[in-house]
Amino acid sequence: MIEVLLVLIVTALATSLLGVFLVLRSLAMTTDAISHTILLGIVLAFFITNDLRSPWLILGASIAGVLTVYIIEVLSKTRLIRPDASIGIVFTALFAAAIILISKYAADVHLDTGIVLMGEVIFAPFTRTEIFSWSIPSALLQMSIILLINLLFIIIFYKELKVSSFDPKFAFIAGFSTTLIYYILMTLVSVTAVTAFDAVGSILVINFFVAPALTAYLLVKRLATMIWCSMLFAVINSVSGYFIGITYDLSIAGVTSFVAFITFIIVFLLNPNGFVSRKIRSLNQKREFNRAMILMLMNEESHQSLTKSEIISHFHFNAGKFDKHMKYLIFNNYVTRTNEHYTLTELGEEYTHYTREKYDLPV
Amino acid sequence: MTENIITIKNLNAAYQEKPVLWHISLDIPKNSCTAIVGPNGAGKSTMIKTMMQLIKPLSGEVKINGSKDKHELKKIAYVPQKGEVNWDFPATVFDVVLMGRYVHKGWIKRPNAKDREMALEALKTMRIEAFKDRQISELSGGQRQRAFLARAIAQDAEIYVMDEPLQGIDVTTENLIIEVIRHLQQSGKTFVIVHHQLDTVGEYFDHAIILNKSLIAAGAVETVFTEENIEKAYREKVN
Amino acid sequence: MMDVLTSFTFLIVAIGTMVLAFTGGLAGTISVMKGQSLIGDAIGHATFPGVVLSFMLIGIRETFTLALGAIILGIIAFFSIQMITKHSKVTLDGALALILSSFFGLGMALMSFVQGNPDYGGTQGLNDYIFGQAAYMLSSDVYLIIIASAISLLLFIIFYHQIRIYIFDPVFSRTIGINENFMNLLILTITILVIATGLKAVGAVLIVNILIAPAVIGQLWSNRFPVVLLIGGFSGATAAFTGTYISTAGENIATGPAIILSLSAILVLSIFLSPKGILRRGAHKGKLGEDQYD
Missing domain, CATH: 1.10.3470.10 (ABC transporter involved in vitamin B12 uptake, BtuC)
Structure with a gap:
């Protein structure tokens, strides 16, 4: 066999x-x-x-x-x-x-x-x-x-x-x-x-023809690596397909094709630039945007000292979201709180400069 | 005291996971002709797409006539940048312009005689009634632009939002478009137009929004369209 | 000849395939114009495991339940394609080939399981869904085609203007309040009803032809959307009639392939003879040049 x-x-x-x-x-x-x-x-x-x-x-x-x-x-x-x-x-x-x-x-x-x-x-x-x-x-x-x-x-x-x-x-x-x-x-x-x-x-x-190559395409950037990777997936799919097919008495070619799909989907979801990590990254990015936005607002002359309700109404945050962001900002010493008012620390101000730099915003 | 037809408050928006609009607040007065200017990648298109709710902002809001209701969107006619449509589609110029009338139609309802008349009127305004039975793909660039403007006119909107309508068209069409805009403005319409030629801003527009990811300035042309603001927006970042 | 034309089997099959091909011509025009004609091919192949699965779960070989399984797997295939192309650099071309073949592979694996398992009786007919076996169509199959086609056509008529605007200018359609997700779902429904009920007549592998060829024929003959649709629909129906006749009159000629060859013949004629066709193109161009603007 x-x-x-x-x-x-x-x-x-x-x-x-x-x-x-x-x-x-x-x-x-x-x-x-x-x-x-x-x-x-x-x-x-x-x-x-x-x-x-x-x-x-x-x-x-x-x-x-x-x-x-x-x-x-x-x-x-x-x-x-x-x-x-x-x-x-x-x-x-x-x-x-x-x-x-x-x-x-x-x-x-x-x-x-x-x-x-x-x-x-x-x-x-x-x-x-x-x-x-x-x-x-x-x-x-x-x-x-x-x-x-x-x-x-x-x-x-x-x-x-x-x-x-x-x-x-x-x-x-x-x-x-x-x-x-x-x-x-x-x-x-x-x-x-x-x-x-x-x-x-x-x-x-x-x-x-295409399933192993498509899977490799998700993972690598260089042509030579893509060829090796594609051949590796071809072998993995065939071996798994063969053993599943033999064990359960199924069409081996059919099983191999479907295994190739599973391999593709696993790589699609889990590769370093895949579906899951992209979702996580975009969530992180959104969180970072929101924090930067709060700091940038407080960096404006007219908004140097703000209350919770002022910030919430400004950005249409809900209270829970605000608390989470503010907790982080205070913990990292970007913002201080006196009575009900939040103000920017020196570190926080520095962070706004960094943000402008990072996103290429005019000063 | 002028009335504001569009109010943008604390708008933050991202395009393809990169932030392009930072903390923008501005008002667009009713019956104005407002230019949006700024360098490439300044977020001009993103801004009008956010106005049209084609892009969801990260935070902030856009109000039309003081309302956030989706229904208000029907008061805006949008003329997209070129090349966003399916040119292979079998539609005559008249068909395309008549599509503008569907904003006011419910499901199934067919356009009536009045709709056809308005579409024809729009074609005449843009001086392309001679091509009304032509295939849309057979028109030249300038003629296509006129057809899309005619569609917007047929929509009979209050606000016209246009993405670089004067890009790459002939002088005749450019003059005609400006003429039509002036005329419609006199009858109470508002225009918001992404514009790339700085030398004609003063001539064509009465208001301007100068943008480079964050807002540089917004207001009457004579006060905001200054060398200082332009330089601020277009300055190459050292390093 | 009259014998064939009046025979009950012929009438059943002819009516079924004609209604199917007419609707296919209309439904297919949407995806052909959107540049997504091969999605129908992927969905067609992907229905095969659906047919086998619903046979395994419900245990009877009855057209309606099998079509239901086909529809479900077709929808899964469609959304898998959308997800892959939207969230990775894989192109539509690659995603279609992948989904088409892996789903079909699953169907074959399931099929081998069913055939090797004595608990399942009467698996013979399942293979017919790959190439179609119009000759074995029952009146119930034809009713199902008619009902599904009626739903498809009704949806098409109700949302005719929205569909037209959405195909021509998706951005504009969004600005006037047409929901993009709704439109995609609508188009998918219209298409998948044709595919799922057409499997027994034409088969999973060839079904895409009755979605593409009539639409292309329509486009060759007219520049007006409603006319394109009608020409597409009627050339589909004509080919269905001819194909069914040939296969009934001749010996050992499968109906599905005969319909597709008839459609292909109409298409080849159109490529040469239609107003935009190769033979008349020179004249057409000259005419365009004359009344050019300015």
Whole structure:
């Protein structure tokens, strides 16, 4: 069974590697479109070769994938249809054509829509290949080769990929062919997706491409770190997905995809710049604003000595909020209280200078 | 004694988690034509968005006609900065201007003949009645600005709040807009306009608010629009 | 041919899909114009675990309860997308792909659980919600589509002006007192009713097409919002009729994909022949140049 896990991990690595660039260039939904339309390429190639194991199927799928990207681009460039609408139209149309072809002409062969769409990694070890007298699952061999190709692509074109992902205009000026890089990338995406079909199916493969990369995107700023991080998440998701799936007898690809979502949400909520810490920071900031506002008010000539009710009515605070702020200000020796009147201390006055400095306010 | 139509008291507001308006209190007199000036990032747009309740202030309040009621907002027509609308939307210039009338309509109610007449009147005022059946996206920058002003006029508001209406438009349109503003002011309307050209403030406006995060000065143009105040607002911070 | 046209199954399916596609054309126009057409795709995929979950909880394969589950998961998906894009640097594109695939993954995991568990009988039909099985539509399914579409259309008519202003100029709509959250909820309701009741006919994967394609066709033919809506609605209904006919008359042709290919055919024709289309564009441009202002 360890072979199943290996296939899953290698697939996750090969896809998430490209996923980094798909995420950075906002090509996630384009990739989703490809992962559907390559089915049409597979079907057409199958009609020609009549062999489900033929390498021509991969070629057919890749052509369909690249053609999808091309049609989407042509449609968007007419400016008659928005890019997102083009994606939605093109992939559904080509996919619908594929389904009709399958159900009409290929219903009796193994080209079952269910398997193609859902994939099932658990069956991967049943088809085997001999290599140096070792018997390994064919899927493992194929995915490893794809992983190697993707890795080489990124190493060779690292600089170009980096520039064209972050600043396509500069890349254009600097003389890189962004179009060429783009089409190579999308070709690799198609080849990777079709190879991953058996294991994870066409709907879930998009998750393997982008979920780890999106999670990494939340955490890191540097491209190289993002790639490593993305691959790490890919492995974590696959291993957890595998064990949960095996233990409870569930679809492994399905569980892995959902685990990837959980991983994303955890990072989304808890990373240093995430949802929770942002909320806390903005609460702190608001508290700091309010305190600074009270001090700045007392720094004005006409307001040097104020009562509680004066301050409350000035800012529309409620009494509890006022007490909390004032307790802090008095404790830190920014404000003193004599009888019912509050006045600024020297430290408090200094703090108002600091506030002006910090928020770039004119004196 | 002039009556104040907008009163701002102790307004503090933040934009994208950064404080941009500090402790602002000012009055805008009824029937005035008030310019809001200040350097980039001074909080001009934030201030009018707070007036329109598009941004919630951290503290303080904005009163219109002495009331904080949301209903008073209907008395304000807002002309946003360019490029905030969906240009692909299939609407003619007349459709857009007629939208101004919906302020006074409840759910479902359709615009009646009088609404159409007012919209047409507004188009004539802005001299774009010839384009009334054009697609809004087919207009030039200046013409678009006229259309949005026409929408505001059709709203028949008491107060007109505009975010840089004269930015990047042709001289003809600029003159026309100023002419229309003068005319409407005579019929009792109030204007609050974010303005970026300092050289025309004295000519176009009778009141000014000089802003740089906190209030530098507010009042009649001749008293507040002084070199000293301008320098105070626009001074580059050393270091 | 008359046999097909008068057969009960054909009529049931044709009426159901036509009403669905008509409403889909109207509802989809909103999101297409807001540049959010693929949200429907994400919601469509996300309904799948909802269908399986409500089957698991309630235990019957009945359209209404399954649609309810679909609606709930669709809403969760929508708000997850909103939360992710609002509170992180992840773009709409990335958030859609993530939600779409992880929710669908959850659906598959649940599905494998149901299928492997002898406590649940009659799981066969659940797979139909992925690609749709219009041929198995019952009259109760059609009633459900009609009721849901009626609610959608009614909401659309009641809030027609607000919707129009909100799509065109969201800031202006706020200044005249139209509540943004309310509008988002309204648009979500209108859309999700179409998606949830359309699953059995068209399926979770392809449903987004009947939300996008009619809207795009409408926009190609007219510059007036009400006309765009009507052209969209009627081209949806026409394609639904044609698609259903082809699939009933032909052998082994699924209805959902046939409807979508019919819609695609209308769209391709429109891209070339409509007033804004490629073939007539040259003439159109010339005309614009002539009566230019000044």
